[in-house]
Amino acid sequence: MNDFRKSCVYQIYPKSFRDTTGNGVGDLNGVTEKLDYLKKLGVDYLWLTPFFVSPQNDNGYDIADYYHIDPLFGTMEDLDRLIKEAADRDMGLMFDMVFNHTSTRHEWFARALKGEKEYQDYYIFRKGKKGVPPTNWQSKFGGSAWEYVEELGQYYLHLFDRTQADLNWENPKVREEIRKVLLYWKKKGIRGFRFDVINLISKPAYFEDDDEGDGRRFYTDGPRVHEYLKEMVKETGLYEDDIITVGEMSSTTIHHCIQYTNPQEQQLKMCFNFHHLKVDYKNGDKWSLMPYDFMGLKKIFHTWQTGMAEGSGWNAVFWCNHDQPRAVSRFGDEARYRKQSAKMLATAIHGMRGTPYIYQGEELGMTNAGFTSTDQYRDVESLHYFDILKESGMEEARIYEVLRQRSRDNSRTPMQWSDQEYAGFTNGVPWIEVNRNYKEINAEECLEDSDSIFYYYQKLVGLRKEYDVISEGGYEPVLEDHEAVFAYKRTYGGDTLLVLTNFTDRSQTIAAADLKLPDEDLTKYRTLIANDGAERESKKIRLSPYGAIMLIRE
Numbered sequence: 001m002n003d004f005r006k007s008c009v010y011q012i013y014p015k016s017f018r019d020t021t022g023n024g025v026g027d028l029n030g031v032t033e034k035l036d037y038l039k040k041l042g043v044d045y046l047w048l049t050p051f052f053v054s055p056q057n058d059n060g061y062d063i064a065d066y067y068h069i070d071p072l073f074g075t076m077e078d079l080d081r082l083i084k085e086a087a088d089r090d091m092g093l094m095f096d097m098v099f100n101h102t103s104t105r106h107e108w109f110a111r112a113l114k115g116e117k118e119y120q121d122y123y124i125f126r127k128g129k130k131g132v133p134p135t136n137w138q139s140k141f142g143g144s145a146w147e148y149v150e151e152l153g154q155y156y157l158h159l160f161d162r163t164q165a166d167l168n169w170e171n172p173k174v175r176e177e178i179r180k181v182l183l184y185w186k187k188k189g190i191r192g193f194r195f196d197v198i199n200l201i202s203k204p205a206y207f208e209d210d211d212e213g214d215g216r217r218f219y220t221d222g223p224r225v226h227e228y229l230k231e232m233v234k235e236t237g238l239y240e241d242d243i244i245t246v247g248e249m250s251s252t253t254i255h256h257c258i259q260y261t262n263p264q265e266q267q268l269k270m271c272f273n274f275h276h277l278k279v280d281y282k283n284g285d286k287w288s289l290m291p292y293d294f295m296g297l298k299k300i301f302h303t304w305q306t307g308m309a310e311g312s313g314w315n316a317v318f319w320c321n322h323d324q325p326r327a328v329s330r331f332g333d334e335a336r337y338r339k340q341s342a343k344m345l346a347t348a349i350h351g352m353r354g355t356p357y358i359y360q361g362e363e364l365g366m367t368n369a370g371f372t373s374t375d376q377y378r379d380v381e382s383l384h385y386f387d388i389l390k391e392s393g394m395e396e397a398r399i400y401e402v403l404r405q406r407s408r409d410n411s412r413t414p415m416q417w418s419d420q421e422y423a424g425f426t427n428g429v430p431w432i433e434v435n436r437n438y439k440e441i442n443a444e445e446c447l448e449d450s451d452s453i454f455y456y457y458q459k460l461v462g463l464r465k466e467y468d469v470i471s472e473g474g475y476e477p478v479l480e481d482h483e484a485v486f487a488y489k490r491t492y493g494g495d496t497l498l499v500l501t502n503f504t505d506r507s508q509t510i511a512a513a514d515l516k517l518p519d520e521d522l523t524k525y526r527t528l529i530a531n532d533g534a535e536r537e538s539k540k541i542r543l544s545p546y547g548a549i550m551l552i553r554e
Contacts, residue, residue, distance in 0.1 A: 004244045004269050004355055005314070005471045008461045009094065009192075010043040011359045013322045014051050014073055015059060016414045019426035026414070026425070028074035032082045037443065039089045041363060041454070042461035045192050045244055046086060047094040049322055055105050057163040058380055059322075059412070061196060062103035066181040083189045092191025094244060099178050100197045101164040108177075109165050113149065122174050123165050124157040125149075126207060135207050137215030142384045145215060159200060159219070161380055169201045169228055182236045192244035195268070199225055199249045199256065221249075221256040229260065229267040239266045246316050246355075247271045254304060258311030270314040270355055276300045277324055287385055287402055292331060294503055298486050302477040305353055305488070309475050315354030319345055320362045325410040329368035332546065333505055338365050338441075340546040343456045343531035344501050347548035348486055350460040351499040353475045360415050363457040364446050368410040369435055372400060378432050382407040416442040459529055467528070469495040469552065478516055484508050485543065489516060498525065498551040500534075502543040509542045518553075525551035 018030025028051065038046065050060035051073040060070070069076055086093055102109060111119035126134040126146075133146035133155050139162070146155040147162045157166045167174050182193065202222025210218065229247075233239050245268045247260055257271045279297045282288035308315050319327035328334050332341025342365035350356050371377060374386055382403055389399045404410075409432065416438040417424030423438035435441075446452035464470045473492035479485050484504040490497040498515065502508045512520040523538045530549040535542040543549065 003471070006465045007044040007244070007355055008042065008464065009045040009047050009244070009246075009316075009355060009357045010038055010041065011047045011049070011321060011357055013049050013360060013412060015049075015431065016412050016425070017360055018415060018417070019428065019430070022426060022428040023072075024426050024428040024430045025072055027072070028069070028078040028082050032078070032085050035082075035085055035089055035091070039091065040458070041358075042458050042465075043091065043358065045092050045094045047096065047192065047194050047357070049096045050098060055103055055163065057103070058161050059378075061098050062101075062105075062161065062164045063098050064103040064105040065107075066097075067184060080188075087189065092242075092244070093189075094192030094194055094246075095185055095190050096194045096196060097181070098196040099167065100200050101158065101160060101166045104163045104165050106165075113151065115152070118173075120152075121171050122168055122177075124168050124203060125152065125154045126157070127154055135215060136209045137218075141381050142388050157203070159197075166203070167201070168203075169224070170203070175228065175231065179232060179235050182232070182238065186236065186238075186243070191242060192246075193238065195245070195247045197250050198229070198247040198268075199252050199260075201225060202228060216251055220251050221253065226256075226259055226265070226267060230265070233267055239269075244355075245269045249273050254307040254311070254313075257315075258308060258313035261308075261313040261315075262311060264312075270316045272316045272318065273304065275304070280330070286406055287389060289402055289405060294486075295483065297331075298477075298480065301352075301486070302480065302488070305475040306477065309353055315352070316357055317349050317352045317354035318357040318359070319349060320359035320411060321357070322359070322411050323408050325405060325407075326366055326368045327362065328365050329410070330405075331503070334365075334367045337505060337546045338367070339453055340531055340544075342453045344503070344546045344548040346453075346457055346460055347499060347529065347531065347550060348501045350457075350464065351470060351488070351490065351497065351550055353473065353490065356461075356464070358457060358461075359411065361411075363454050364416060364441055364443055365453045366413075366416060366441060367435065367437060368404060369407070369413045369433070370404060371407070371409065371433070372404075376433050377403065377407060377409050379408045379412070382409060418442050418444040456529070456531065463528055463550070467495070467497070467552065468492055469497045473497060476516065479510065479514060482508075482510075485510060487515070494554070496525075496553045497528075498553075499549075500541065500543060500551075501548040502546055505545040507542060507544050508547075509540055512539045512541070522551070525553045528552050 014026045017026040019026050020029040052063045053065035053068045053070045054060045108119050108122045133144050137145040139145045141161050148155050199221050202225040204218045247268045249271045260268050260271050280292035282290040327345050328342045413435045414425035414430050419439040423434045446454035469492040473490035476489045478487040478489050487500045512522050521538045528550045532544045532547045534549045
């Protein structure tokens with residue numbers, strides 16, 4: 001496998017990727033069927049979101065059995081074939097491991113409810129205070145983070161849905177169970193692990209009310225989290241060179257992410273942070289709309305890129321995943337400049353210091369779902385917040401507008417393979433509606449168009465493997481005060497890389513003197529990739545609307 005610094009990861013949401021049985025739900029054989037497509041794109045690792053046994057209250061992130069595949073997605077034989085076929089194409093599988101919580105259908109939780117003290121200590125049970133929960137902490141899906149169990153006379157903690165009970169990492173037996181799971185899948189040939197909300201696993205020794213917020217300050221990057229990760233990695237051998245590990249870090253800091261990913265710490269290879277995806281949250285509230293703060297976005301990127309480099313940490317860089325709206329709908333212009341802005345956004349990320357992630361359909365320029373009724377939504381979080389916003393007095397039309405921009409279902413509509421019925425995703429009725437624009441936006445169309453978004457991504461993936469300045473170089477912000485252009489410079493071994501991206505629908509002219517170059521002659525730089533015919537002279541460069549260019553001087 002390639003060094004993770006030169007690699008690119010492709011995220012697959014199996015439920016929406018490709019259905020081979022006609023039941024309307026994507027499956028493992030559907031992934032195997034599309035391996036040649038993924039190999040053509042050039043990616044190295046395939047991150048599959050959970051397909052383990054689950055009641056699917058949170059689309060698989062409520063795991064009831066870490067060792068068995070949910071029949072909805074296939075069999076162990078199907079998985080073995082996928083592992084082998086991917087390896088034959090020099091691609092490794094990355095599994096999504098949810099270790100902050102389990103489903104309340106998990107055997108451990110069932111035994112806890114039966115009164116078995118050993119298994120009650122696998123979770124976080126506490127007595128309430130005069131008929132109210134132990135603390136005022138809020139679930140990330142809305143409402144209290146505590147659920148009362150009448151038979152036990154106690155509450156259990158759930159930072160997410162009430163069907164997702166938080167594990168007690170203070171218990172060595174829990175940590176041993178988790179190590180067993182990792183060693184089992186590692187032995188099966190899994191080459192990577194993505195750890196869901198892993199920085200939330202360490203809870204405080206004492207549970208108290210939060211007078212300042214929803215409780216997250218007590219458990220985010222908690223007191224023993226680094227200790228737990230070091231122990232887990234050491235005892236499972238996950239720091240081996242050919243195993244890729246990434247942590248999803250909720251509301252984290254650069255300081256902690258450096259600790260998580262600095263090679264000397266031997267915890268994780270890289271981490272996700274989400275600060276750049278909160279720049280359109282009004283007052284930090286996901287469900288309050290506002291135009292995204294471009295200057296804030298730039299500052300976050302520059303701060304994290306320079307900060308992680310200074311501390312020898314490593315970022316996972318991305319726009320999209322299964323929890324986020326589609327980037328081209330959010331930061332681009334899907335109506336007038338869809339192809340142009342999709343390529344621009346890709347350029348901005350793929351030139352950065354870090355390992356890039358592509359979410360299924362991103363390479364096609366897929367857009368938000370455009371749903372207009374609660375009947376179309378499947379996401380538990382979206383349905384929770386529909387009720388919460390309605391109770392708050394928000395008008396229904398406004399609620400739907402919020403959901404159209406914020407719902408996790410925006411990224412979960414079926415992959416658009418062709419212009420055939422249901423976008424070639426299934427021969428049955430899909431579990432969630434297909435985006436109506438599938439006849440114009442689909443993989444078949446992209447593969448036939450040499451100027452498509454797909455081939456642009458393919459080239460970007462290849463450039464990282466070819467040029468050390470992209471995979472290894474330092475990072476320096478450029479044009480920090482420019483209100484339309486996001487730009488940066490990378491340097492390594494005498495080479496200089498310059499990335500310029502225009503986030504507006506207006507042309508922008510940039511003077512060479514403003515670019516912090518060794519000299520001010522742009523003709524000495526060679527174009528590696530551009531999404532338009534950027535007009536370049538010796539002393540200036542003009543970017544068209546949503547234009548992007550990557551230049552190198554060797």
